Amino acid sequence: MAKKSAREKLAVKKEKKKVVMEKAVWGMQPGESLVVLTPQIVDDYIKNIPYGHTKSIDDMKAEMAVKEECDATCPLSTAIFVRMVADAAIEGLKEGMLASEVSPFWRLIDGQHKIAKKIDIDSKWIDEQRAMEAAD
Numbered sequence: 001m002a003k004k005s006a007r008e009k010l011a012v013k014k015e016k017k018k019v020v021m022e023k024a025v026w027g028m029q030p031g032e033s034l035v036v037l038t039p040q041i042v043d044d045y046i047k048n049i050p051y052g053h054t055k056s057i058d059d060m061k062a063e064m065a066v067k068e069e070c071d072a073t074c075p076l077s078t079a080i081f082v083r084m085v086a087d088a089a090i091e092g093l094k095e096g097m098l099a100s101e102v103s104p105f106w107r108l109i110d111g112q113h114k115i116a117k118k119i120d121i122d123s124k125w126i127d128e129q130r131a132m133e134a135a136d
Helices: 006-011 039-047 057-067 075-094 123-135
Strands: 017-020 033-036
Touching: 006 039, 006 075, 039 057, 039 075, 057 075
Parallel strands: none
Antiparallel strands: 017 033
16 A cells, blocks of 8 residues: 555544643643644644744644633644644645645744754755745
8 A cells, every 4th residue: 555645644634632631741730621633723724824924833832722722732743733734735845836835834833943854845945935925
């Protein structure tokens, strides 16, 4: 069986989950609530960051926790899903899509972010995209 492409992985539908913590972890206390987003929710969030603006993953997690009426957003799954979005976008770029046709992951991570060091694109390109958009 052929390996799924990054865009195929991103397209797999999942349901978000809300979890009540049973023990202290990630700075959370027992009884606090945590939302586990989906790749599609993260993708939609990134696509809705306006051109010329940037946010951080921490911004996204805080905003999504409030939106979902939870105390926090799962940091582990969120980072995985951001990477999935970036991988799918990079795959599209390598297949000839324009930057305007893919999810603008560079609005959420800069070239020095640890995720940027794991994806298959030069981190300088990420910073160049951010600078170009900020200058427009």
